[in-house]
Amino acid sequence: MEKLTGLNKVKTAVFISGSGSNLKSLIKFSKVKKSPIFIDLIVSNTKKAKGLQYARQFHIKSKILNFKNIKNTEKKLLAFLERNKIKLICLAGFMSILSKNFIKKFDCKILNIHPSLLPKYKGLNTHNRAIKNKDKFSGCTVHYVTEKLDSGRIIMQKKVKITKRDTSTTLARKILKHEHKLYPKAILKVFS
Ligand code: GAR
Numbered sequence: 001m002e003k004l005t006g007l008n009k010v011k012t013a014v015f016i017s018g019s020g021s022n023l024k025s026l027i028k029f030s031k032v033k034k035s036p037i038f039i040d041l042i043v044s045n046t047k048k049a050k051g052l053q054y055a056r057q058f059h060i061k062s063k064i065l066n067f068k069n070i071k072n073t074e075k076k077l078l079a080f081l082e083r084n085k086i087k088l089i090c091l092a093g094f095m096s097i098l099s100k101n102f103i104k105k106f107d108c109k110i111l112n113i114h115p116s117l118l119p120k121y122k123g124l125n126t127h128n129r130a131i132k133n134k135d136k137f138s139g140c141t142v143h144y145v146t147e148k149l150d151s152g153r154i155i156m157q158k159k160v161k162i163t164k165r166d167t168s169t170t171l172a173r174k175i176l177k178h179e180h181k182l183y184p185k186a187i188l189k190v191f192s
Contacts, residue, residue, distance in 0.1 A: 007038075009030070009035065009036055009037055009038035010087050010191065011038055011040045011085050011086050011087050011088070012039050012087070013039075013040065013041040013081060013086045013090070014026055014042050014092050015044070015089060016052075016094055017049055017094050017096070018050065018051060018093045019049075019050045020049060020054055020092070021176060022093055022113055022176075022183055023054055023093075025179075025184065026039060026092065026183060026187075027039055029183075029184035029187070035184070036187065036191035037187060037191075039058075039060055040061070040086060041060065041081075041084065042054070042055045042062040043062070043063050043064075043065060043077070044062065044063070045066070045094065047064045049064075051093070052064070065077060070096075071099075074098070074099055077102075086108070088108060089106065089108070089110040089111070090111050090183070093113075098145070110144065111142060111144060111155070111183075112145050113141070113142050113179050113183050113186075114141045114142075114143065115138075115140050115172065115179065116129075116139065116140070117137065117139045117140075117159060118150055118151075119150075120135075121138075122150035122151065127171045128168045130162060131162065131168060136161065137159050137160065138175060139158050139159040139160045139175060140160070140179045140182055142154075142157075142186035142187075155186040155189055156186040158178045160174055
């Protein structure tokens with residue numbers, strides 16, 4: 001039987017800022033045979049990100065970087081990614097905005113998951129805005145990252161019904177569960 005070493009998979013970095021539930025689902029996905037990715041690095045813009053626990057749990061190297069000093073940080077990060085042959089970046093709840101220069105210079109793919117049906121509700125507070133507007137549906141989107149925020153080509157979306165009882169908290173929870181399935185599916189599509 002072929003030994004699953006990860007060596008023939010796409011070396012991937014996942015960028016996080018928070019609880020890291022999408023990161024956890026991507027790690028699980030990366031371990032199945034059909035997955036095209038191998039998660040080699042976790043980057044966080046804060047040491048407070050709970051998702052960093054998965055770096056320890058799954059023995060993945062991690063970097064906590066200060067994106068406030070963006071120019072210097074990104075320069076070092078780009079060099080590190082290149083040295084480590086990282087070919088894919090998955091943003092998963094990463095709340096810093098990467099500079100145009102970084103996006104241009106990293107000449108491999110950058111993907112993001114966003115908690116709305118883009119192009120609706122780019123930016124923050126997506127669930128609140130969908131409920132306030134009395135939308136019947138919201139959802140999540142996986143898209144390519146380009147220099148314009150939340151505007152790159154859409155890879156996959158999942159529509160989720162908003163009920164009358166939904167608050168931004170319940171809706172966020174509901175959509176997050178779909179995000180965990182959508183991100184792996186979108187990655188499969190990108191590499192199919
Ligand atoms: C997810 O809902 C993700 O879509 C969102 O943050 C949450 C992170 O959860 N991302 C954005 O809002 C990006 N603009 P997680 O840390 O549990 O994966």
